[in-house]
Amino acid sequence: MTYLMNITDSGWPKTSDGVYIGRIHGTYKHYGNPFSHTDAPATRYVTSRTSAVMEYLLWLRGHRYTDHLAEQRAWILRQLEAGALLNKKLYCWCTPLACHGTHLMQYQLDLVPATCNDIWTF
Ligand SMILES: [Zn+2]
Numbered sequence: 001m002t003y004l005m006n007i008t009d010s011g012w013p014k015t016s017d018g019v020y021i022g023r024i025h026g027t028y029k030h031y032g033n034p035f036s037h038t039d040a041p042a043t044r045y046v047t048s049r050t051s052a053v054m055e056y057l058l059w060l061r062g063h064r065y066t067d068h069l070a071e072q073r074a075w076i077l078r079q080l081e082a083g084a085l086l087n088k089k090l091y092c093w094c095t096p097l098a099c100h101g102t103h104l105m106q107y108q109l110d111l112v113p114a115t116c117n118d119i120w121t122f
Helices: 049-060 070-081 101-111
Strands: 002-006 018-020 089-092
Touching: 002 101, 049 070, 049 101, 070 101, 089 101
Parallel strands: 002 089, 018 089
Antiparallel strands: none
8 A cells, every 4th residue: 555644743764665755955856846835945836735736736747847847757757657656655744734645646556557455545
């Protein structure tokens, strides 16, 4: 199963099945959301959490912002195509609030169909 974890509650990933999906500065090799409604170090700012999560979905799936952070998006797609997030605990700051991680999980399952045991949950 794949889970979304809250770092504030759970701490940083400590085992090999934990993957940090927040932003990392100085590299395009991360799952972090380029969109934010706060003063977080994003590259695009929007007006609400809902918008930040929805814009991530559109960017990740290539429906909008296709020129924005293309290397980061390509890296994410390579990871998902390899099944990198299957059966992982995804650590971010948001859960139980809306999080871009839900779209990462869904896209992972779309690209690499899961077994009946690999459903995602919060
Ligand atoms: Zn999040």
